[in-house]
Structure formats: C-alpha cells, structure tokens
Amino acid sequence: MTDKRNVISSVVELDSIGISLSQLSIQDDNENELEPDESSITPLDPSIPPPDGTCHLFRLPRELLDEIYTYVLTEEDSLYPVPARKGYCHRSKKLFASPNGPREFNQLKYVCFKTWRETRGVGLKWNTITFDHTQFHRFVRNCSPRNQRWLRVTVLDAPNDVWRDAEYWDEVTSETIEDAWVERLHELIDFCDAHPKARVIYRTNVISGKDHPMILLLLGTALVLAIRDINLQPDLLPHVEMEGAVKRLSEHFRNGRDASVMDVPNLRILPLESGFDHEGFRLALGEGDDGLRTNAWNTISAVEGGYYAVLDMVCEWYKRGI
Numbered sequence: 001m002t003d004k005r006n007v008i009s010s011v012v013e014l015d016s017i018g019i020s021l022s023q024l025s026i027q028d029d030n031e032n033e034l035e036p037d038e039s040s041i042t043p044l045d046p047s048i049p050p051p052d053g054t055c056h057l058f059r060l061p062r063e064l065l066d067e068i069y070t071y072v073l074t075e076e077d078s079l080y081p082v083p084a085r086k087g088y089c090h091r092s093k094k095l096f097a098s099p100n101g102p103r104e105f106n107q108l109k110y111v112c113f114k115t116w117r118e119t120r121g122v123g124l125k126w127n128t129i130t131f132d133h134t135q136f137h138r139f140v141r142n143c144s145p146r147n148q149r150w151l152r153v154t155v156l157d158a159p160n161d162v163w164r165d166a167e168y169w170d171e172v173t174s175e176t177i178e179d180a181w182v183e184r185l186h187e188l189i190d191f192c193d194a195h196p197k198a199r200v201i202y203r204t205n206v207i208s209g210k211d212h213p214m215i216l217l218l219l220g221t222a223l224v225l226a227i228r229d230i231n232l233q234p235d236l237l238p239h240v241e242m243e244g245a246v247k248r249l250s251e252h253f254r255n256g257r258d259a260s261v262m263d264v265p266n267l268r269i270l271p272l273e274s275g276f277d278h279e280g281f282r283l284a285l286g287e288g289d290d291g292l293r294t295n296a297w298n299t300i301s302a303v304e305g306g307y308y309a310v311l312d313m314v315c316e317w318y319k320r321g322i
Contacts, residue, residue: 181206
C-alpha cells in the first residue's frame with residue numbers, strides 16, 4: 001500500500017509542476033541539441049503549481065480517475081474505526097489502516113474539495129471494516145443509509161476471560177448463554193436483513209476451539225439449528241441425551257423468533273480465533289472426568305465417518321462459518 005501511495009504521489013508531483021512526457025524525452029546523441037531556454041524551465045518544486053493552475057490529473061476520464069482512486073484506497077487486510085482511546089470523537093466516521101491509528105486512511109480527500117467529494121466514503125465501499133462488538137452499532141448510527149448498503153464488516157467479540165474446559169460441561173448443558181450475547185446476535189441479524197447487500201462476519205467467543213471439544217460441538221450444532229434451521233445433532237451428537245440440550249440452546253438463541261427470520265444469507269458466524277488447532281482438539285477429547293471422556297469418545301465413535309467426519313465439520317465452521 002505504501003508503494004501505491006508513493007507512485008500516485010510522484011505522479012501528482014510531476015503533474016503539479018507541469019512536466020510533460022516531451023520534456024522528459026531523451027534525444028539521440030548524434031542530433032544537434034539546442035540549449036534550453038532557462039526562462040521556460042519550471043522549477044522542480046512540487047509545492048509550486050503550474051502557472052495556469054491546471055491539474056492534469058483531473059483532466060483524465062472519470063472512469064480512469066475512479067480506477068486510480070480504487071487502487072490507492074483499497075487496503076489489503078482491513079480498515080478500522082476510530083481507536084477506542086481518549087482524544088477521539090466516538091461519533092467520527094474516519095477509518096484507519098491500523099486499529100491504533102493514528103493517521104486516517106484516506107488522505108486524498110484533504111488535497112482539495114474535488115478529491116474530498118469524489119473519495120469521501122469510498123473506504124467503506126472497497127474495504128472490509130473490522131469492529132469490536134461495542135463499535136459496530138455506534139459506527140452504523142453515524143453512517144448514511146447509502147453507505148450502510150455496501151458495508152463489508154467483521155465484528156469481533158471480546159475474548160473470553162476463561163476458556164470453557166471440561167469443568168464447564170455441566171454448566172453449558174444445564175444453563176443458557178448470556179442474554180447480552182443473544183441480543184448482539186439479533187442486532188446483527190436485523191442489520192443484515194435490512195441491508196441485504198451488506199456482508200457481515202461475526203467472530204464470536206460463543207464457539208471456540210479452545211473450549212472442550214464437546215462444548216464446541218454442542219454450541220456449534222445449536223447455532224446451526226437456530227440460524228440455518230439445519231439439525232446436525234443426529235450426525236454430530238447422535239446420543240439421545242444431546243437432543244434436548246441442542247434444542248434448548250437453539251430456542252434460547254432464537255429468543256422467540258422463527259427460523260426464517262434468523263436465516264439471513266449475508267451473515268456468517270465464525271469462531272473468534274482464526275486458526276483451528278487440530279492436535280489440541282484431539283488431545284482435549286481426553287480431558288475431564290471419566291464420564292465426560294467416555295461420553296466424548298462414544299459420541300465420536302457413533303458418528304458416521306468417525307473422528308475425521310467431526311473434524312471436517314469443525315474445519316468448515318472455521319473456514320466458511322455457520
């Protein structure tokens with residue numbers, strides 16, 4: 001990205017001092033060279049505009065100018081909203097190439113009124129924006145409806161303070177996920193339903209490969225049932241006692257809504273961490289008391305295709321989401 005900006009900066013500098021290709025051409029050594037007229041030479045100072053004030057960059061066709069804007073204002077990874085620290089206005093719609101700032105990504109809009117008008121908001125159109133779960137709705141409230149239509153965002157949950165190991169199995173199967181998380185999920189579903197051209201990836205701490213494998217399978221299966229209305233329980237958790245736990249959790253995720261309302265195609269839910277630890281998953285199956293270990297391996301062995309079929313499904317959640 002830095003190289004791209006340097007290229008454009010060099011073009012603008014040459015343009016601003018009025019240097020044409022003919023002035024930069026090389027003459028044959030055998031030709032008679034004329035002494036240059038010093039009065040006609042423009043000083044090589046980018047801060048000095050051409051005498052007539054012409055900007056040749058803006059003489060390009062709009063289609064080509066838009067290609068230049070796209071090239072310069074597309075970030076390879078992601079853009080970020082206002083850093084969550086003192087000194088920044090939380091109502092700002094500025095975007096940064098780093099989660100810590102400090103420099104706004106789109107500097108072209110500060111060149112002149114024309115570039116401000118033509119590049120304002122394009123960062124939203126051509127880039128993925130990464131928010132934490134507290135920033136997204138605050139940012140959207142300050143976005144125009146036009147800009148909201150094409151948002152491509154990744155929303156991150158806060159990391160879990162405690163990863164749910166084998167000791168949490170009884171808690172997860174007997175209690176529900178916190179209501180605040182369910183409310184966040186429904187807010188994202190409502191946004192996606194209202195803006196079908198937007199794309200939202202929700203990286204949530206509710207499903208994580210750092211949890212005990214049985215907890216990951218239970219919560220993932222319940223989410224698939226709640227949002228996509230697809231029942232994986234007979235395939236991934238074939239024991240009868242798992243049927244009630246999956247159904248209860250999925251109903252809690254829906255919170256009274258119908259599955260047809262929950263199933264928005266422009267929302268994907270992925271684990272919070274981006275990489276799946278296959279070996280850690282396998283080793284964690286042996287953790288916990290004798291009852292949980294036996295339950296885990298009995299469950300895996302009862303799945304058609306066994307351990308690798310379960311692994312393929314979890315990898316799919318990490319790769320494509322729920």
